[in-house]
Amino acid sequence: MPTFVYMTRCDGCGHCVDICPSDIMHIDKTLRRAYNIEPNMCWECYSCVKACPHHAIDVRGYADFAPLGHSVRVHRDEEKGTIAWRIKFRNGKKDMELLAPITTKPWGTGYPNLAEEPAPSQEMRDGELLFNEPKYVRMDDGGLPTLESNGLKLKAGVAY
Amino acid sequence: MAYETIIEDEIDILVAGAGLGGTGAAFEARYWGQDKKIVVAEKANIMRSGAVAQGLYAINCYMGTRFGENNPEDHVRYARIDLMGMVREDLAFDMARHVDSTVHQFEDWGLPIMRDEKKGNYLREGRWQIMIHGESYKPIVAEAAKKSADKVFNRICVTHLLMDESKENRVAGAVGFNVRTGNYHVFKSKTVICGAGGASNIFKPRSVGEGAGRVWYAPWSSGSAYGLMIEAGAKMTQMENRIVLARFKDGYGPVGAYFLHLKTYTQNAYGEEYESKWFPELQKMVGKEYLDPEVSHRTHRPIPTCLRNHALINEVNAGRGPIHMVTMEAFQDPHLEEIGWHNFLGMTVGQAVLWAATDVDPKYENPELTTSEPYVMGSHATGCGAWCSGPEDVSPDEYFWGYNRMTTIEGLFGAGDAVGGTPHAFSSGSFTEGRLAAKAACKYIDDGKAEGIRVTDDQINRRKEEIYKPLETYKVYSNEVVAGTVNPNFINPRQGLDRLQKMMDEYCGGFGVNYMTNDKLLNIGLKKMAIFGEDLENVAASDIHELLRAWELKHRYLASESVFHHTLFRKETRWPGYYYRGDALHLDDENWHVLTVSRRDPKTGDYTMEKAPLYHLVGDEEG
Numbered sequence: 001m002p003t004f005v006y007m008t009r010c011d012g013c014g015h016c017v018d019i020c021p022s023d024i025m026h027i028d029k030t031l032r033r034a035y036n037i038e039p040n041m042c043w044e045c046y047s048c049v050k051a052c053p054h055h056a057i058d059v060r061g062y063a064d065f066a067p068l069g070h071s072v073r074v075h076r077d078e079e080k081g082t083i084a085w086r087i088k089f090r091n092g093k094k095d096m097e098l099l100a101p102i103t104t105k106p107w108g109t110g111y112p113n114l115a116e117e118p119a120p121s122q123e124m125r126d127g128e129l130l131f132n133e134p135k136y137v138r139m140d141d142g143g144l145p146t147l148e149s150n151g152l153k154l155k156a157g158v159a160y
Numbered sequence: 161m162a163y164e165t166i167i168e169d170e171i172d173i174l175v176a177g178a179g180l181g182g183t184g185a186a187f188e189a190r191y192w193g194q195d196k197k198i199v200v201a202e203k204a205n206i207m208r209s210g211a212v213a214q215g216l217y218a219i220n221c222y223m224g225t226r227f228g229e230n231n232p233e234d235h236v237r238y239a240r241i242d243l244m245g246m247v248r249e250d251l252a253f254d255m256a257r258h259v260d261s262t263v264h265q266f267e268d269w270g271l272p273i274m275r276d277e278k279k280g281n282y283l284r285e286g287r288w289q290i291m292i293h294g295e296s297y298k299p300i301v302a303e304a305a306k307k308s309a310d311k312v313f314n315r316i317c318v319t320h321l322l323m324d325e326s327k328e329n330r331v332a333g334a335v336g337f338n339v340r341t342g343n344y345h346v347f348k349s350k351t352v353i354c355g356a357g358g359a360s361n362i363f364k365p366r367s368v369g370e371g372a373g374r375v376w377y378a379p380w381s382s383g384s385a386y387g388l389m390i391e392a393g394a395k396m397t398q399m400e401n402r403i404v405l406a407r408f409k410d411g412y413g414p415v416g417a418y419f420l421h422l423k424t425y426t427q428n429a430y431g432e433e434y435e436s437k438w439f440p441e442l443q444k445m446v447g448k449e450y451l452d453p454e455v456s457h458r459t460h461r462p463i464p465t466c467l468r469n470h471a472l473i474n475e476v477n478a479g480r481g482p483i484h485m486v487t488m489e490a491f492q493d494p495h496l497e498e499i500g501w502h503n504f505l506g507m508t509v510g511q512a513v514l515w516a517a518t519d520v521d522p523k524y525e526n527p528e529l530t531t532s533e534p535y536v537m538g539s540h541a542t543g544c545g546a547w548c549s550g551p552e553d554v555s556p557d558e559y560f561w562g563y564n565r566m567t568t569i570e571g572l573f574g575a576g577d578a579v580g581g582t583p584h585a586f587s588s589g590s591f592t593e594g595r596l597a598a599k600a601a602c603k604y605i606d607d608g609k610a611e612g613i614r615v616t617d618d619q620i621n622r623r624k625e626e627i628y629k630p631l632e633t634y635k636v637y638s639n640e641v642v643a644g645t646v647n648p649n650f651i652n653p654r655q656g657l658d659r660l661q662k663m664m665d666e667y668c669g670g671f672g673v674n675y676m677t678n679d680k681l682l683n684i685g686l687k688k689m690a691i692f693g694e695d696l697e698n699v700a701a702s703d704i705h706e707l708l709r710a711w712e713l714k715h716r717y718l719a720s721e722s723v724f725h726h727t728l729f730r731k732e733t734r735w736p737g738y739y740y741r742g743d744a745l746h747l748d749d750e751n752w753h754v755l756t757v758s759r760r761d762p763k764t765g766d767y768t769m770e771k772a773p774l775y776h777l778v779g780d781e782e783g
Contacts, residue, residue, distance in 0.1 A: 002370060021204040021213040022373070022380045023315075023339055023708060037705070040372040041379050044510035045214035061517040062371035062510075065410045070516035072509060076295070083295050085505050087512055091519045100502055102296040105270035111307050114190035125603060128254075128553055130595050131191040136261035138226040145225075145232050145257040146553055151780045152233055154250060154556055158753045159776035160241070160449045 002039030002062065003048055009056030010034055016048035016057055025057075050076040050083075078107050164343045165624065168311070171349035172196035173601050175309070175594075176318045176334050177203065177384065179210020180298075180587045181539075181576025182355025183305035184262070184594025185601075189353075190308035192602035200312040201336060201347060203708075204380065206302045210357060211378050211539075212587050216294040217506035218285050218416060219273075220586035223260050227281040232256035235288065236777050239584040242464050242541055244450055244734050245753060246398060248581030249777045250550035250559050254596065255582060255589045262592045263290075271300050286420035288584070295506055301591065315339045318384070319627050319711045321352060321392040321572065326614040329393065330570040333615065335623045342704045344624050350610035351571045351601040355594060358537025358544065358577035359383030359719045361657065363402075364665035364672060365533050367410065374510060376405050376412040376532050380712075383536065385545065385578035387715025390722055393762040395547035395568040397580035397755050397772070399719075400726035402534035403465075403542035404675060404738050406472055408485065409528040413511025415485065417503045422490040426472070426529060428480040435463075438471040445736055446747040465541045469531055469737030473674065483529045487522035497523060533671045534664075534739065536723055538577040539590050542738075544723075545580030547757050547772070548573075551596070556775050563604050565597035568759075571610055573597035581755060630701035630710040637700065650700035653709035656692075660713070663688050664720055668727060669739035678742040682728040689721050693765075718760075722767075726756050729769040 003025070005016075010033040016025040017034060024038040025048050034057070036042060049057045061070060069090040076083045085098045114131065134144045147153055173189045175182045178200045189198045202209055223230045235256040240247050267273050272293035274283035282290040306312055318336035325332075333349040360377035373379045390396060407415055418424045428434045436453060443451045446467070456463055472483050491497045500522060504512040514520075520527055538545035546567040550559045565573045575597045576590030585593060604610065630653075637649040645652060651659075664670055667685025669677040677685075696717055701707040732748035733741050754771040761768070 002373070019205050019208050021208050021210075021378065023204065023705060026705070039370050042373045043214070043379050044374065044513065045208070045378075046509050047208040047213060059513060061513050062367065062369075062374055064367060064369045064371040066371075066514055066517040068517075070513060072513045072516055074509075083505075085512075087501070087516050089516050089519050089521070093519070094516070094521055096501065098498065098501060098505060100293045100295060100506065101272045102293065103270040103300065104267075104272050107270075108303055110269045111304050114187070114308055115194050117191060117194075119194060120192065125192065125599075125606070128551055130258055130261060130599060131188055132265060133258070133261050136264045137258070138260070139264060140226065142225075147253075150231060150233055152253075152777050153780055154554070154775040155778050156556070156773050156775050158245075158749055158774075159778060160245065 002042040002044070003036045003057050003059050005034050006056050006058065007033065009054045011054060013053065015051045015053060019047050019051045021045060021047060046074060049074055076102065165346065166343050167346045167348065168199060169348045170197060171199045171333065171347055172351065172605055173198045173598065174333060174347050174349035174352045175200045176352055176354050176388065177356030178206045178302070178305060179355060179357055179576060180212055180301065180590040181578065181594040182353065183301045184591035185353040185355055185575050185598040186305035186309045188595035189598035189602060192599045196602065196605070198309045199347060199349070200305065200309045201316040201318050201334065202312065202314050203317050203339070205314045206305065206312055207299045210298065211381060212298045213378065214509065215506050216292065216297050216587055217503045218289045218291050219263060219588045220289045220416070221259055221584060221589040222263050222282065222288065222290045223256060224281060225260055229281070230287065233777055235584070238288065238462065240776065241462060243543060243583050244446070244464055244466065244747065245774065246401065246734065246755060247543060247583060248550065248559065248755070249775060250555040251548065251579065251582045253777055254551045254554055254564070255585055255592050258596065259588050259592045262595065263588050266301065269300050269304060271297060285417050289416060289420060291421070293506065297587070313345065316345050317708050317711055318356070318388065320623050321388055322348065322615050322619065323392060324613045325616055325619065326612050330613065331572040332613045335620070335627070337627055337707065339704055339708045344627065346620055348615055350605050350613065351573065353573045353575060353594065353597045353601055354385055354389055354578045355575045356384035356388060356578060357381035358385060358535065358539070359716055360535055362536060362660060362664050362716045362720045363533040363670040364661035366530070366671060374410065374412065376407060377535050377537060381537070382712035382715050383719035384712070384715040386719035386722060389546050389567060389572065389578065390718045390760050391762065392569055392572070393759060394572060395757050395759045396722055397545065397547045397757050398543045399536065399722045399758065400730050400756060401542050401544055401735065402536050402723065402738060403540060404469055404534050405532040406469055406529055407532055408511055409482070409530040411508065411511030411514040412532060413504050413508045417499065418485060418487070422496050422500055424485050424487050424490050426483050427486055428475050429482055429484070430480060434475040434480065435468060435471040438474050442467060442470055442736060445733065445745065447749070450747065466735040466737035472529070473531055473737060477674065484526040485529050486526050488524065488526055491523035531671065534669065536719055538580055538582060539585045541583055543581045543583040545578050546574045548579050558773055559775070564600040565593060566600060566604070571604060573601050630699050630707055633698060634700035634702050638702070650698045651695055652700055653706055653713045656696060656699055656713045659692060660716060660720060663692065668724055675739045676742050677727065677739065679728060682724055686724050689724060693717065722758060722760070725758055725767045725769060730756050
């Protein structure tokens with residue numbers, strides 16, 4: 001379902017241009033509004049639809065296999081941490097609203113500042129542990145598994 | 161040309177491509193290199209780039225050792241069984257022993273992971289999969305990478321790696337161009353972690369016309385992981401091991417949650433179970449060691465993905481298609497019905513759109529399944545990618561050359577799709593590989609391995625000329641014709657992509673030939689590919705956006721050429737259901753229980769192929 005942009009809703013702000021992973025949302029230089037320049041490279045990922053502050057972007061199923069007359073709309077709210085969907089079938093028999101969380105924390109929080117963590121020791125640098133390990137492996141005092149700890153070896157040849 | 165040259169100098173760690181692998185690398189690098197200069201170059205916008213741009217509804221690789229669920233070696237055995245033995249088990253073990261620490265951090269950062277309220281553990285979809293509300297999976301992990309990196313350059317299409325001119329086979333950074341401004345960007349760096357993606361759209365897709373972007377793997381996954389590394393002369397492994405997906409027809413909506421969590425199952429058009437009847441013949445083809453339905457049933461040993469594909473393909477060919485997913489039972493439960501829809505909305509919205517457009521309500525109708533066109537990648541149920549060193553405490557000598565996840569080019573590391581032989585890493589495993597690569601890259605620098613790197617202006621200018629050549633070609637020749645896209649002097653990127661897809665489909669085992677090829681077809685294909693390579697010197701771009709497509713095409717070409725060589729080299733049918741060698745329709749453990757390794761000589765373009773030994777993880781008491 002390639003994206004398209006409603007003429008009367010788009011103000012040319014460029015949020016969609018900024019976010020599109022496929023680089024196909026561009027601003028039309030005459031109309032000063034966004035449009036999909038390459039529908040056959042659209043993955044219907046909805047990144048632009050979610051990013052549009054005016055809900056000016058919608059999708060129409062790929063012409064080669066999707067009939068007209070359906071609707072899948074979305075509202076993503078970072079403040080509330082939710083995403084709301086509405087799916088309408090072509091025949092009007094199904095009209096669903098679905099809500100899901102998108103995060104459990106206020107946006108942008110919950111991250112460590114690695115530049116200010118105590119610097120790793122030489123022993124850690126020479127060993128196999130990553131940041132926050134071994135604690136985060138099992139969230140207890142257990143170590144990082146090794147071949148020895150788990151009673152294993154690598155053996156050349158055929159095995160199933 | 162009016163484009164500026166922008167040089168970013170004295171970088172310690174350059175992350176080329178920031179999907180899940182690249183974000184993992186950028187994040188972790190700051191811990192091991194607190195005073196190091198970490199720079200990210202990303203083709204799109206890091207907040208929505210890579211295969212997880214759209215979101216995911218599950219994390220498909222999580223051990224759950226803390227809940228007493230699995231150990232890393234259990235996952236290695238699972239991957240080995242699924243890939244018919246062909247796994248770098250040192251890398252797989254290493255990824256699996258670290259992956260849980262990655263997932264636990266994701267939860268800290270705000271990723272909503274569902275919990276089993278009774279048991280307290282993460283809600284399992286299957287033995288390895290946990291369920292998440294992952295619409296914002298990518299922006300959540302991207303935020304971590306942004307906090308660690310000194311600079312993130314969005315919209316830079318990295319086209320080539322820079323090579324050191326004082327020491328052979330050592331990386332020195334990368335170059336590319338900004339797909340918006342057109343400016344030429346030079347990144348001089350002591351190390352490069354290649355986090356670029358695998359390849360969609362190299363085999364002809366089933367969808368046509370406007371729907372050509374409706375591929376299983378993202379259309380922006382342009383095989384750049386392989387294009388960049390192959391061009392520089394890195395050794396590659398298992399590039400023949402393309403993957404074919406059994407998915408909901410046309411929308412390619414995921415089936416994992418349906419099979420594992422909703423307990424839906426498949427049947428043929430006439431309502432019959434069909435898999436088991438194909439297994440006796442298939443067992444003759446691959447051997448009882450790889451397919452034994454009785455043992456599988458008794459011990460819950462999984463049937464390899466490719467072999468289940470084989471049954472589906474054969475049932476359809478026998479005239480009893482289409483294959484249906486039986487959803488009508490599960491969907492009577494409103495809770496399961498909701499999960500079924502959320503699953504699509506979280507990761508493949510297009511499937512929801514398609515069912516809405518075609519009035520397919522899985523509560524009252526069993527949707528169709530199909531097998532996709534093949535994909536070349538290294539993080540799902542397949543392991544294409546670079547031949548990389550493993551960790552010191554696990555890897556045997558043949559798999560170890562100093563630094564974890566370093567390719568055969570010094571200072572060039574890989575993560576995610578870029579690393580070969582590590583299937584079933586998925587999103588969490590790719591991020592984990594990025595972390596491992598970042599630590600190793602810091603150590604490489606601290607050990608003094610990146611001293612005295614020299615990059616001349618000549619190399620920088622030569623690459624610049626090469627990068628913009630398609631614009632020049634267009635400028636010189638486009639006015640020779642009145643109008644339109646037909647020109648005797650050049651092809652445009654779309655025309656080139658169409659030709660590539662047709663060749664791959666017809667000669668290298670695409671869906672159009674039921675995934676069948678042989679030595680004759682592959683040799684014809686290689687001949688055509690060589691000529692196509694010449695034509696790619698004359699690919700033309702009318703603007704900067706088309707220049708992006710031109711370079712994506714060149715990366716896809718290099719990946720495809722490698723797939724041809726590898727497929728020709730492995731003279732057996734190792735993965736029925738992924739592809740078939742008609743001239744060697746059996747699995748051949750006597751000659752081919754090995755990993756395939758290739759190198760393309762950067763000067764001549766010639767390929768050399770070799771076999772590398774397979775090591776399997778076994779218990780101390782075995783053998």
